Amino acid sequence: MKVTVKCFSQVKYALGTDDLVLKLDIGTTTEILEKVIREKAGGKLDGVSLRVAVNQKYVPENTELNDGDEVAFIPPVQGG
Amino acid sequence: MKVTVKCFSQVKYALGTDDLVLKLDIGTTTEILEKVIREKAGGKLDGVSLRVAVNQKYVPENTELNDGDEVAFIPPVQGG
Amino acid sequence: MIKIEIINSPIIPFISDDNRQQDGSELVFNGRVRAKEHGEAIIALEYEQYVGMAKNELQQLAEETAIKYPIHDLFCKHRIGRVNVGETSLHIVIWSKHRKEGIDALSWFILELKKRVPIWKWAILVDGSRIPSKCDHEH
């Protein structure tokens, strides 16, 4: 299955891209995908806490992904 | 000695005047003057708490008055 | 900086421009006259002041507020005389580095204003009569 990862703020800065399209095994969870993303960042996201949103809604930590999902690992927000 | 009593809000309404000039014995205190004012109001100030200002500053309850003082018995304020 | 005005005409707000470099928070309060005063329909309030003392107390309160809270500027206009329903009787702007001290300063300033600044409200009723408003229970 394919998911799109949207990248913002420190995630965008670390990965150098606005989004990634990844092929994942069926049953992949957000926790596994987060590890993939952190590895790609090569240590640049160490110490940065990330919340997960799937299809633009915050989801619990270990949510199973589906084909076509839009996923974002959301660093601490800073509006205002 | 003479003092001027400035009347506001419920005091003005009760006494029907903006100010009074009163002749008082030397040594008269704000407490005595307040009784005079409440009597003049004929019960219309019963239950209305009054703070005292002398020469436009709040003063403690039993302050001795001097000739020429400007006194105000200040009902609960309502600015804003 | 402190700026205090007691005025007899409609309130023109203080200027809010983009020139401030260190004020992350600009907080504006407009106190407006509601159509009801203690449950009774009114067409206006008439604000009465103790001329001189009201200004002095307001000035002193503003200075105390700027000492008590780490704000930069507190500007305040209080309108006196007849204020129709919907119009502003009290206009306050507080500039500070962060919002927290601005909000705390605003809350305290208004609370104290309603305790000690000698200004009173007369209710103008629908039939045109004019009575001193009862004590404001919002204190």
Added chain:
Amino acid sequence: MIKIEIINSPIIPFISDDNRQQDGSELVFNGRVRAKEHGEAIIALEYEQYVGMAKNELQQLAEETAIKYPIHDLFCKHRIGRVNVGETSLHIVIWSKHRKEGIDALSWFILELKKRVPIWKWAILVDGSRIPSKCDHEH
């Protein structure tokens, strides 16, 4: 009533007129960009949003605020993109019967906004470089 806007241009404040009959309190907050971000001189911030989710979260938060506090209206504009020092990035107006619920609602709304609305700041430094701002410790 709730009104939420996320916009890419300078913020024009919501209209503050004298037509309201039941709103004794009108509270305005303007969050402005300060010349320093975490001690470092900046010339601007660039706000980034998660398009779609930011608006939805802000809308939902405003609705929650109006349920949690007895306010009448909450209007909010958040600016996105480059915002120069001194300019407003966040503009909120809350109308309520009394000031207390307005102040409480404003405090909570901003606190929650800074927890959950996916908007971020990039600092534009004096040399023109652009880096993600560190976490805001004011939360």
